[in-house]
Amino acid sequence: MLNIAISTHASANMIRDTEIEHFLLSLARPMAATAGLDANQLQIRVIIDPRFNAFVTGENTIFIHSGMIIEAENVYEVAGVLAHEMGHLASGHVPSRSEVIDQAMMTAMFGAVAAIALSASGHGEAAIGTVLGSNDQARRKVLKQSRQDESEADQWAIKLMDAHDYPILPMAQMMAKMAKQRLLPVSRQSDYYQTHPGAAERSSVFLDHAKTKSHTDANATHHQPSDALIHQFEQVRAKMRGWTDAPSQSLLHTDSTDTNSKYLRAIALYRLSDLEGTLALMDQLIANDPANPFYYEFKGEILLSSGRPDAAITAFEMGLKQLDADVNTGQIKLSLGRALMHKGDADSLNRAIPLLEEANQLEPDWAFVKHQLGITYGRAGRVTDADLVLSERALMLGNDSLAKQLALRAKNNPDATVIQKQLALDIIAQIDQ
Numbered sequence: 148m149l150n151i152a153i154s155t156h157a158s159a160n161m162i163r164d165t166e167i168e169h170f171l172l173s174l175a176r177p178m179a180a181t182a183g184l185d186a187n188q189l190q191i192r193v194i195i196d197p198r199f200n201a202f203v204t205g206e207n208t209i210f211i212h213s214g215m216i217i218e219a220e221n222v223y224e225v226a227g228v229l230a231h232e233m234g235h236l237a238s239g240h241v242p243s244r245s246e247v248i249d250q251a252m253m254t255a256m257f258g259a260v261a262a263i264a265l266s267a268s269g270h271g272e273a274a275i276g277t278v279l280g281s282n283d284q285a286r287r288k289v290l291k292q293s294r295q296d297e298s299e300a301d302q303w304a305i306k307l308m309d310a311h312d313y314p315i316l317p318m319a320q321m322m323a324k325m326a327k328q329r330l331l332p333v334s335r336q337s338d339y340y341q342t343h344p345g346a347a348e349r350s351s352v353f354l355d356h357a358k359t360k361s362h363t364d365a366n367a368t369h370h371q372p373s374d375a376l377i378h379q380f381e382q383v384r385a386k387m388r389g390w391t392d393a394p395s396q397s398l399l400h401t402d403s404t405d406t407n408s409k410y411l412r413a414i415a416l417y418r419l420s421d422l423e424g425t426l427a428l429m430d431q432l433i434a435n436d437p438a439n440p441f442y443y444e445f446k447g448e449i450l451l452s453s454g455r456p457d458a459a460i461t462a463f464e465m466g467l468k469q470l471d472a473d474v475n476t477g478q479i480k481l482s483l484g485r486a487l488m489h490k491g492d493a494d495s496l497n498r499a500i501p502l503l504e505e506a507n508q509l510e511p512d513w514a515f516v517k518h519q520l521g522i523t524y525g526r527a528g529r530v531t532d533a534d535l536v537l538s539e540r541a542l543m544l545g546n547d548s549l550a551k552q553l554a555l556r557a558k559n560n561p562d563a564t565v566i567q568k569q570l571a572l573d574i575i576a577q578i579d580q
Contacts (some may be wrong), residue, residue, distance in 0.1 A: 158197040161511070162213065162390060164385050165478045166441040167193055170383045174207070174222070175229045178307040182237040191229075195391055201228050203235045213391050215240050220317065222372050222380040227304055227318035234303025240296045301349055319353035381407050389414030406432065413445070422453045435456045440469035445477050451486050459486040477509030481516055488523045496527040505537070531563045538574050554578075 168191055176186040188207045196212040199219075203209050209232045219225045308315055385407035389397055397415035423515070429446045436442065443466030450459035463483035470476060480502045487499035503520040510516050517540035524533035525560040537551035551574075557563055558571035 152554070162193040162195055162387075162388070163478060164193070164390075165444060165474065167216075167383050167386060168493060169474050170379050171211070171225070171229065173379075176224045177231065177311055178226075178230050179233055179236075181307055181310045182233050182303060184233065184236055188197075189233075193387075197391065201232050203240070205230050206236065209233070209236075213387050216384055216387050217391070220321070222311055222376055223317040224321050225380070226435050227308060227315075227321070230304040230307040230313070230320075231300045233307065234300030235296065237303055238296070238299050240300070241429060296353075297349065301352055315353050315357040319357050322353055323350045379471065385411045386414065389420075394418045406435065417445075417452075422449055425449050427455075438469055440466040440474075440479075442466075442480065443469065447482055447486065451482070451489065456486045456489045460490075475509055477506045477513075477516070480509070481506040481519065484523065485519055488519065490527065493527070496523060499523050500527060500529075512543070514543045517543070531557045531560045531567050534560070534568055535567060535574070538571070542574060542577065551575055551578050 171191045171193075172189065175191060176189060179186040179189045185207065190208045192210050193209060193216075194210055194212050197214040197217070198212055199214050201209065201215055203212040203216045208305075209229060211228070216225065219228075289336075304318065305315060305318075307313075308318070337433040392415075394415040397411050404480035409428050409432055413425045413432070416422075416428070417425040426446065426449050429442060429449065433439070433442045433446065434505060443462045447459045447462035447466060450456075450462055460483065463479060463486060467476060467479050467483065470479070484499040484506060487495040487502070500520075500523055503516065503523055507516045517536050521533045521537035521540065522569050524536065534553045534557040538550045538557065541550035541553060554571040558568050558575070560567075563571070
């Protein structure tokens with residue numbers, strides 16, 4: 148189910164949704180393995196932003212805008228963008244940008260440093276030009292590095308898409324569309340065009356390869372996505388629209404026989420607090436597709452919001468049972484744990500704790516999970532455990548003062564175990580270093 152959090156990486160609202168992330172990972176993981184990346188460590192995060200864009204940070208995380216999924220012409224375009232971003236990861240472009248920053252610092256190019264930092268965070272060529280201003284030498288240096296990076300990532304994209312029999316033509320067409328924005332005012336150019344320079348030249352590279360490999364319209368039937376892949380893509384797109392479009396706009400989709408329209412309308416009604424209307428639509432969807440785990444996950448959220456934790460628990464358990472083995476269960480275990488926590492009796496709290504602990508292991512960088520686990524520890528009387536996990540949360544959120552206060556309280560608790568005391572000391576040492 149969807150959760151919205153603040154991303155410290157991108158300083159933007161981020162969607163956390165099992166279904167959306169799993170679909171994107173199902174496209175990306177096989178290509179990641181081919182690129183020599185650890186496919187199991189790969190993460191994809193979706194930022195709520197209507198502009199078509201994607202970028203990478205760190206060594207294993209791809210960020211994409213919600214607008215990329217909504218505006219993509221087809222699923223192969225999404226796969227191509229993911230392949231390109233994995234090319235950046237495989238080539239080590241994020242660390243290499245740091246080296247360029249170091250060189251710029253040594254030559255006192257302060258503006259270049261700021262520009263490269265913006266570019267590495269997804270702000271791109273326009274930001275570089277704005278920050279560097281009249282420092283033409285620094286600007287050329289940074290843009291040269293950026294274009295080299297994009298070219299290398301494109302070569303990776305072609306290699307990865309060929310290896311997995313994805314057609315190249317959609318990427319060529321997308322780049323050609325982006326290249327047309329060259330004549331538009333900067334304010335009307337897409338983020339993807341601004342942060343991925345050289346679209347016209349890059350379109351030619353993709354198109355030439357498409358012709359060479361006979362990825363042409365005449366041979367397109369070989370590359371038509373399967374009905375199942377189309378269904379998954381359209382369902383994810385409908386879900387994304389439901390969470391990002393205005394509910395009034397989503398409710399214009401009134402085709403009662405169309406599955407994706409029902410899904411879209413259910414989310415819109417949920418956002419308008421019409422929980423009974425949402426529940427009725429989800430029951431129809433479940434009746435038509437009783438093996439869909441994400442329908443049960445959403446139904447559980449509706450029931451929990453309606454103050455019916457017992458029914459929510461049943462729905463979450465059904466969803467968890469239906470999930471494939473390769474799906475990250477962290478989010479649904481979080482939801483199930485929260486439903487048990489809301490019941491509040493001792494047995495439910497004891498059932499909730501291991502689920503929330505597993506969710507914390509699966510989502511170690513998500514502060515909200517730690518918050519829910521800390522509350523549950525506290526309600527179950529495990530005060531020291533609560534202090535420790537809430538201290539970790541405070542540290543993650545940059546509140547060193549609260550983190551140290553909670554860690555000291557855990558360390559000084561006479562009931563704390565040796566291990567708990569050591570964990571508290573480790574947190575304090577991390578703060579004081």
